[in-house]
Amino acid sequence: MSEIDKRNRLSEEPFTYQITKKGMVMIYYAGKQIKIIKDREAERLITKIKEVEDDNIKIQLLLAKITGNFKRGNEKLGKS
Template sequence: MSELPPGLAEDPFDYQVTRSGQVRVSRGGREVVVVGGRDAERLAARLASADPDQVQHLLARATGNYRRGNERRPHR
C-alpha cells in the first residue's frame, strides 16, 4: 500500500482483539469503535497478516475515518 498520511503517521490507531472476538479500535487513548460479529472476524484475520502501514489503513476504514479521495474541501 501507499505511505501513511501525515495525520495517521503522527497519531496512529491502536487495536485489541478481545476473547469474545470483538476488535476494539482506539486512537489517542480513546476508544473510537468496537467492531463485532463477522466484521470483527474478517478484520482480525486481515490485521494478523498485515504490515504496520496496512494495519493503519484497515483500522482507519473500520472507523470510517478514511478519505476516499472524492471529498471536496470547503471553500473559504
C-alpha cells in the same frame, strides 16, 4: 508518497486495537475508544490484520478505513 495518506498521518500510528476473548475488536484513536467491532465483521478484520501484521502502516490503514469518517475537524477540545 502514497495517495491514500497524503499528510502522512498514519506513520504517527494514531490507531491501536485490542482483541477480546469473545472475538470483539476494540479500536482506539489517540488512546480513546472510538469503535467496537463484533461478529463476522470482527472476524474479517482480525484475519486482515494477521495477513499484514508485519506492516504497521497497513494495519493503521485498515483501522482507519473501518472506523470511517469519524473525525471531521470540528470537535471541541476539552479543558486541559
